[in-house]
Amino acid sequence: MIAVDIISDGLFAAVAAMGFGAISDPPLRAFPYIALLAAIGHATRYCLMTFLGVDIATASLVAAFIIGTGSVWCGRKVYCPMTVLYIPALLPMVPGTYAYKTVFSLIMFLQEISSPTQGSEYLQAMIFNGAVSFSVIFMLAVGATFPVFLLKERANSMTRGSRFI
């Protein structure tokens, strides 16, 4: 049952990454690797959060780091720069529900502005959700960019000798 959960999590993440990637017009050869990276990354985050009880920001950082490192390896195979692979792969990890709750709490706060108790509750919820979504997005970007500094030479010559131009 646990294995099914993890696999379905990775599978849906892969579909999501390919779909969001398609919006940005990637080369067709990159799709399988985008899917692979997204599946691995998201499944890792799922495992960390469910089984080890890691918080969402740290888990995202680890997953993004794995995706970034993986994209160095995959990018060499399909002659794509790292960003082409890891930006779509990161998108399924965007904390959508937190972002939504931030907006929702903001609206409710503005509606209840005259009632001090309820208004402050919504304001608190807004800050809580906003802080989570901001830090997760920041961690995603940082985690995926980090391998570029570690593997500078390799990361910068990814498209060298491409067969596709």
Place this chain on the structure above:
Amino acid sequence: MTQEYVTQIADFITRYLSYMLGAGVHTSRVVRNSKRIGDALGVDVHIHTSQKTASLTVCEKGTSVMNTRIVDIPAFPISFEWNADLSALSWAAYDGKLSLEEINKRFEALVSKPRMNPVFVLFMASLANASFCRLFGGDIWAMLVTFTATLIGFFTRQHLTRKGVNHYIVFIISAFVASLCASTALSLGLKTAEIAIATSALYLVPGVPLINGVIDITDGHIQIGISRLVNALMLIVCIAIGMSATLMLVKDSLL
């Protein structure tokens, strides 16, 4: 090297640079690749970029024959394919010692490659949002509703973009339409209806400028990095506005 030749090189690098920046490539890559092409042709290239314009100087190595210009950055749709191919072109020029004519010819061929079929993108984006809904814990009905809601929202976005409507307005309208359609899931009495509403507008999240902004800042191109982040933030605010319009309409049902 004559002044004329340096001007021709500058002409080419100007186009190369504006296409790459316009298609949403992060700054340090654009600068690196342009310099690499310059190296291959025997010139030094120095670039300063901002959000809407870039200025560059092309100077023959060892002499003072140079050409300086400021270019407007055209607003192309984001294209990872150009990112990959034009980067590969710079390496091909560097390793193969291609002539300027040859590079120019290949460049033209690369930028006229076919783009994604809009219907394909429409379906992929909708599928993506439906799976996103599943990742947040939505059930099968929430997924179906999210799928069709995204279909409507994304079609609206494509249609309005084709009409040349201002992209902030496009974002507001398509976020509003998508989330409003998703809110019809409330009438089904689902527990996960709220997840459908939350996911329905997420296909609009400007992931590329967001991450490019962070990359630019860590690479030291802080000014353009901040401009990119502000740009992405404006788009996110637009999504929030469109979504809050829906929430205002249906909020009584959500409480």
Place this chain on the structure above:
Amino acid sequence: MEAFWDSIAAYNAATWLWQSVSIVVAAVLTSILWFRPRTWVKIAVKVYMVVVSLWIALVYYMKFGAVREYSSVLAIFWCLVAVAWIYDLATRFSTFQKSGKYRPWGVVMLFLPLAYPLISLARGLSFPEMATPMLPSAVALYMLGMLMAFNRKINFFAFIFIVHWAVIAISKIVIFNIPEDILLAAACLPAMFIFFREAARAAGKGCKPPVKYVELLILAVVVVVGACMVLEYV
């Protein structure tokens, strides 16, 4: 469920005259458009679409459906459908021309809304507590039939709204015990495949991936959506 059928009964009892007028108008306009297409008929049909969407939104949901939960959300949705037709009217997006393809399908779909009361009667319901051709799903089905019969250049916004409505309607089958809505879902899935395939082909020249794969994707999605509906219903 009680409230649902009560509201339908009240709606039918109060507006049966208006409903029949509307059906007659639709029949007349459709046959003129079919046999003697003129510009004024095309405009009249679009105006009729706007009016009928607003009718569903305001009369059906706001007035008679107000006792049901979330009826305002659905009213807003039908206003959006009306906006789609108004937009079409303003920009002359669709042309209501016959293209010769899939015409039999269109004719069948145009008659399907009339099958709503028949199915209700066959199930043993009696007036006024029965489905009529002026219920939201039947209206959506009529719009779909019009798009299918005159499919040279269709109003895609209205079409996708109908697809969305079909998804909503199919789940109502179980919740509100209204099996008439199966008709809409059954008509909607092939229409989805046909229209999107046409759109993919029209856009397909000079695009990646090859049109064949896009068609496969569309087919796969339609099959999956259908499978979800069947699975959930069973």
